[in-house]
Amino acid sequence: DGGITQSPKYLFRKEGQNVTLSCEQNLNHDAMYWYRQDPGQGLRLIYYSQIVNDFQKGDIAEGYSVSREKKESFPLTVTSAQKNPTAFYLCASSIDKGQGVRGTDTQYFGPGTRLTVL
Amino acid sequence: QKEVEQDPGPLSVPEGAIVSLNCTYSNSAFQYFMWYRQYSRKGPELLMYTYSSGNKEDGRFTAQVDKSSKYISLFIRDSQPSDSATYLCAMSKSWGKLQFGAGTQVVVTP
Numbered sequence: 680d681g682g683i684t685q686s687p688k689y690l691f692r693k694e695g696q697n698v699t700l701s702c703e704q705n706l707n708h709d710a711m712y713w714y715r716q717d718p719g720q721g722l723r724l725i726y727y728s729q730i731v732n733d734f735q736k737g738d739i740a741e742g743y744s745v746s747r748e749k750k751e752s753f754p755l756t757v758t759s760a761q762k763n764p765t766a767f768y769l770c771a772s773s774i775d776k777g778q779g780v781r782g783t784d785t786q787y788f789g790p791g792t793r794l795t796v797l
Numbered sequence: 798q799k800e801v802e803q804d805p806g807p808l809s810v811p812e813g814a815i816v817s818l819n820c821t822y823s824n825s826a827f828q829y830f831m832w833y834r835q836y837s838r839k840g841p842e843l844l845m846y847t848y849s850s851g852n853k854e855d856g857r858f859t860a861q862v863d864k865s866s867k868y869i870s871l872f873i874r875d876s877q878p879s880d881s882a883t884y885l886c887a888m889s890k891s892w893g894k895l896q897f898g899a900g901t902q903v904v905v906t907p
């Protein structure tokens with residue numbers, strides 16, 4: 680089955696610890712994204728990557744880091760610098776490489792990881 | 798002021814009724830418009846994708862875009878209890894960077 684997987688589903692972290700959230704896709708999509716979802720605020724873009732070994736900051740990148748060493752994988756690290764990390768984290772991917780072909784920028788989402796800081 | 802405004806609801810309708818959802822936006826540069834459905838504790842799934850102004854129909858779902866009024870709508874006909882979810886509008890100016898509304902929670906009662 681093609682799709683996006685995220686692990687773990689639930690994650691608990693103590694204050695001061697870094698944690699890494701996994702995102703893997705077997706859709707052969709070039710672009711991948713990380714969003715954070717908080718109640719009443721919709722989804723906010725943390726980081727995105729159009730191609731392997733390249734990524735860009737989104738609207739709320741502070742306290743987060745990413746890597747894109749493989750096309751299939753886009754892990755997100757929530758560092759201790761992130762002031763309020765408790766949230767639902769969503770990974771997405773899309774075909775588009777930024778070539779402007781209508782519809783190919785459609786983003787498909789994984790099931791999410793719920794991070795709670797204790 | 799947020800670029801995309803969406804009433805959070807909840808919107809409660811009886812089974813079989815039409816569900817009407819909408820979003821307003823402030824940036825006229827938005828040209829790609831999407832609606833996602835999100836069940837509790839799940840990732841969003843794409844329902845509709847539209848480009849520029851006009852209507853698009855897919856089964857029980859109709860999406861409308863009115864760029865002159867900066868307003869988009871989603872209608873769900875013959876609503877079912879399985880349609881109970883949060884509906885998110887999203888839009889983009891160009892590739893990749895979507896702006897999402899806060900989501901509207903819909904409850905369809907049997």
